[in-house]
Amino acid sequence: MSEALTAAAPVVAVAVPVHRRGWRQKVAPWLMLAPSLALMLYAFVLPMLTFFEYSFYTFRRGKLIEEFSLTxxxxxxxxxxxxxxxxxxxxxxxxxxxxxxxxxxxxxxxxxxxxxxxxxxxxxxxxxxxxxxxxxxxxxxxxxxxxxxxxxxxxxxxxxxxxxxxxxxxxxxxxxxxxxxxxxxxxxxxxxxxxxxxxxxxxxxxxxxxxxxxxxxxxxxxxxxxxxxxxxxxxxxxxxxxxxxxxxxxxxxxxxxxxxxxxxxxxxxxxxxxxxxxxxxxxxxxxxxxxxxxxxxxxxx
The missing domain is CATH 1.10.3720.10 (MetI-like)
Incomplete structure (x- = not known):
């Protein structure tokens, strides 16, 4: 009985790290990409969304008119x-x-x-x-x-x-x-x-x-x-x-x-x-x- 438990112990010890390693492998790339994604969001995506909003406004007599228009x-x-x-x-x-x-x-x-x-x-x-x-x-x-x-x-x-x-x-x-x-x-x-x-x-x-x-x-x-x-x-x-x-x-x-x-x-x-x-x-x-x-x-x- 003790020999069986001793033989099974390494199996359990190996199974847990493999599970944790799989979770870490899925999360690690996103953690490494997070700074670049945050910079891209702040420096590119948000300004482009602002530009997209301004594109529907009108400019009349030197003033920006905040009204929806396709002019x-x-x-x-x-x-x-x-x-x-x-x-x-x-x-x-x-x-x-x-x-x-x-x-x-x-x-x-x-x-x-x-x-x-x-x-x-x-x-x-x-x-x-x-x-x-x-x-x-x-x-x-x-x-x-x-x-x-x-x-x-x-x-x-x-x-x-x-x-x-x-x-x-x-x-x-x-x-x-x-x-x-x-x-x-x-x-x-x-x-x-x-x-x-x-x-x-x-x-x-x-x-x-x-x-x-x-x-x-x-x-x-x-x-x-x-x-x-x-x-x-x-x-x-x-x-x-x-x-x-x-x-x-x-x-x-x-x-x-x-x-x-x-x-x-x-x-x-x-x-x-x-x-x-x-x-x-x-x-x-x-x-x-x-x-x-x-x-x-x-x-x-």
Whole structure:
């Protein structure tokens, strides 16, 4: 009898900790997430709910009228002025993403194919450098570079590509060039990360079967790096949607996008327009993220 109790005792001693461990495993993740969830609730959810409330008010003769109205929503949907702002914002974000991707993919490929570690480190530092510099300093630098008498126009004239100065600043061109430079690290490194996961044996097998560099890239490298490309597009496009300082400085007041419109409306205490503009930006960003996630699933399938 005593031997049976002795044999059963370890079973009971083990069963209790397992039960407690299961309860702790369920609660522990929520406890670790609690600070982030509280910060998100205070800094994002509550302000967005306030914006949502203000979007139904009206702004008349410099005063905020706290009455339910869909006037501001109708203006954003049917007024040609606001439609132009939304379309210009999407166009700027799309051009920035395409340009950053066109420059970033070859850079990521070069970074992947480099065999010397010191060259890889220096190239990574150069690619990452736009994030280190202040956005204001960087924007002023681009204004100097793209000015009518700046180095870029001087080089174009010296190469015989133009007879006079080309307008590259205080317009959409300067904004897109600067934003593409800023978002280059967010494009290069996701693509580079997907390239590092490619099995070298796949490329070697394609070349052993007679495929050249172009065919190997088209049939092996590019399809396997599509998840990185989709992630890069998602990051660059959503960041370009919310860009404020660069369009304000390099646009020279001629490039009016949604973030600038929200800022101007907030300065005028026109809370309904600012709220609807912010909500439109949020909805566009959510749709882009959802579309990219769907494309990411297809590319990984």
């Amino acid at each position: 501001t929503y109708r203006r954003f949907l049917f007024d040609a002025y606001y439609q132009t702002i939304v379309l210009d914002t999407l166009w700027m974000a799309a051009l920035t993403t395409v340009l950053a991707l066109a420059i970033g993919y070859p850079l990521a490929y070069a970074l992947w194919r480099l065999e010397r570690p010191w060259m890889k480190r220096w190239l990574s530092l150069i690619i990452f450098s736009p994030i280190i510099v202040s956005v204001v300093v960087r924007s002023y630098g681009w204004i100097v570079l793209l000015a009518d008498q700046g180095p870029v126009n001087w080089a174009l004239k010296g190469l015989g590509l133009t007879n006079g100065p080309v307008s590259l600043v205080f317009n959409l061109t300067g904004v897109v060039l600067s934003l593409a430079h800023v978002f280059l690290p967010f494009v290069v490194f996701p693509i580079y990360s997907s390239m590092t996961r490619i099995d070298p044996a796949l490329r070697e097998a394609a070349m052993d079967l007679g495929a050249g560099w172009a065919r190997t890239f088209r049939s092996v490298t590019l399809p396997l790096t599509l998840p990185g490309v989709v992630a890069a597009v998602q990051i660059a496009f959503t960041l370009a949607l919310g860009a404020f300082v660069t369009p304000a400085m390099l646009g020279g007041g001629r490039v009016l996008v949604l973030p600038l419109q929200v800022y101007n409306a907030t300065s005028d205490i026109n809370w309904p327009v600012a709220a609807v503009g912010g909500l439109v930006l949020l909805v566009i960003a959510i749709l882009v993220v959802a579309l990219c996630n769907r494309l990411l699933k297809y590319s990984e399938a």
